[in-house]
Amino acid sequence: MTENLDSPENPDNLKNAGNAGNTENAGNTGNTENAENAASTGNGGAGRSPDGAPRPTRGRRWLTAFVIFLLIAIPAGYIAISAEQSRDSGQNKEQEAASTGLYNDWPSRVQMRTYNVPVPGQISSVYYYETNSWKTSSLFVQFRTNDLGLRLFLQNYGLERKDLKSGRVTISQEQAAKVGWDFGGHRQWGGVVHEQPSPEPSQAITVNLDEAGYPIVYVVSTVRF
Template sequence: MPPRKPPRWVQWTVVPLLILVPIGYVIISAEQSRDSGEEKQQQAAATTLTHLWPTKVQRRIYEVTIPSGSDPVAYLETNNWASSSFYVQFRTNQGGLDTFLAQYGKSRSALADADVTVSPKQARTVRWTFGADRRWAGLKLKQHGDKPDHNITVDFSDTDHPVVYVVSTINFR
């Protein structure tokens, strides 16, 4: 007995699905790929702080661990031939500040009172202002080799929720 031919409605259903499903997949993939590129282009062109958490890769490269529960968080990454800098600002609590400093092997006692370690040029880049009416403390960490240097400034005006300003710089020379 010869094989039975499938009903006509099955042919009219299966054949279009065999064509449309792969085409739909290609269209969706192309759109996602396009969106990804536009988002990365916008981030690279940013000239002001982005009010989001930086990516895990950025935090790992620049060795900046933001304590969980910090809010708000903002960042900016700048690059040129000689160096790359990563600017991060976040509000945390006392425990978060201790955790943050501990990642560098430091404690609050390492912060110098009334010391703003972010340079005026760095502050202008992200439009940070460090007025005399606030309670500042800071710390500079120089590292050897290809490790990033850190300028850390903390605003203790609200002692329960200090604001941390970090500039992590990798020099290529």
């Protein structure tokens, strides 16, 4: 009987088949390793410099520049807006004072302390107004008092009633116009200026002495920056 050499049961055929399979598997394994190595190399080299350190991307550089721009632009813009609002507010206050006159009230304690205008307790009426600008801030105060109140007020500046120069108006027309003060006419005026070095406030004091025993005091205290 002749043996079928092509039969799968032939030991030589089985051996040859096994060897072929091993060779194919080895080839597949090699291909897989090569693919993994290529992928690893691609991932590692894309964002790194030759020495292995990460390279900054364009997106990151752009974001950093944008953040720096915001840090500079936002504060500068805020300062400009605040200054403009302050200027507009000062103009509005001047218009209001010119149309309605001084505020019939006491200045706050902070205002009196800041501008060094200690309104005495011996008064029958008091008015005030404050202005602010780029270079100066001023507090306008008007009050009627008695001889004792005038003496105490002047003492705060190291002055006496005799220091009031007869016929002298120490408040300028421009300042007077802001609050509707009129220093014209035939009246008994007495005035003195208390000068202080900046940033201390200086006071221009003018007193109406028409009514004996009840003087009216006008003060403009100015702080220069």
